[in-house]
Amino acid sequence: xPIDYKHIKKQFEKSLNxxxxxxxxxxxxxxxxxxxxxxxxxxxxxxLELGSxxxxxxxxxxxxxxxxxxxxNDIVEKSKLYLQxxxxxxxxxxxxxxxxxxSRKMDLIISNAMxxxxxxxxxxxxxxxxxxxxxxFLAFSTFAPDNFAELKDITGLSxxxxxxEEIKEIIEKLGFEILYCENFYEELNFKTPLELLAHMKxxxxxxxxxxxxxxxxxxxxxxxxxxxxxxxxxxxxPIIVIAKNRx
Numbered sequence: 111x112p113i114d115y116k117h118i119k120k121q122f123e124k125s126l127n128x129x130x131x132x133x134x135x136x137x138x139x140x141x142x143x144x145x146x147x148x149x150x151x152x153x154x155x156x157x158l159e160l161g162s163x164x165x166x167x168x169x170x171x172x173x174x175x176x177x178x179x180x181x182x183n184d185i186v187e188k189s190k191l192y193l194q195x196x197x198x199x200x201x202x203x204x205x206x207x208x209x210x211x212x213s214r215k216m217d218l219i220i221s222n223a224m225x226x227x228x229x230x231x232x233x234x235x236x237x238x239x240x241x242x243x244x245x246x247f248l249a250f251s252t253f254a255p256d257n258f259a260e261l262k263d264i265t266g267l268s269x270x271x272x273x274x275e276e277i278k279e280i281i282e283k284l285g286f287e288i289l290y291c292e293n294f295y296e297e298l299n300f301k302t303p304l305e306l307l308a309h310m311k312x313x314x315x316x317x318x319x320x321x322x323x324x325x326x327x328x329x330x331x332x333x334x335x336x337x338x339x340x341x342x343x344x345x346x347x348p349i350i351v352i353a354k355n356r357x
Contacts, residue, residue, distance in 0.1 A: 128312035139251040140167035140222040154217040161224030225252040254347040285357035300342040303335035
């Protein structure tokens with residue numbers, strides 16, 4: 111499905127206040143990503159975090175990784191207020207991650223649960239590479255094609271997720287050495303389909319659809335979900351990648 115970045119921005123702006131309390135899987139992804147990165151390198155001069163949001167991943171990063179200069183980017187300008195509480199001296203770059211212009215090359219570009227919003231992953235990583243030093247690190251988490259399988263089954267809504275093998279092929283083709291790549295699963299359980307929808311809304315996942323969910327559509331979704339899935343669950347399928355720029 112085509113990606114409407116204005117809609118994404120609007121939905122994430124709405125979810126900022128509730129995000130940290132509900133982004134259980136995203137927090138786990140950030141934790142695993144930073145842990146695997148730290149096994150290869152723990153000190154960087156210049157770090158650029160893309161899709162910084164509320165700073166959920168930022169807290170994980172600065173706990174384990176040392177840095178001299180921290181740059182952060184988000185499509186939502188309010189993200190800067192969250193980041194400044196964590197890193198007062200942060201260099202915040204507002205806007206589309208592929209259009210920002212950092213003042214220097216980075217030793218690490220890192221991003222948690224954001225790369226799935228790139229319509230063309232090959233082109234996106236190729237553009238980001240211009241901001242990365244030779245031997246610089248690229249660390250990111252995203253999602254596999256079977257992410258939110260239940261949601262896709264009921265609504266037909268899904269992003270064009272890349273598989274683990276497709277991502278590895280893109281990364282290597284662009285001159286990176288893959289140091290770590292893992293696809294895993296996490297299942298969240300809810301009392302009702304309505305509770306599941308609330309979770310989606312509070313983590314910005316309803317950015318998948320620009321349609322307004324009327325009372326009738328919500329009821330229809332809940333009825334179909336309950337009929338198909340007696341146990342109300344939502345399956346996440348994250349992918350973690352740690353790579354090094356070789357060219």
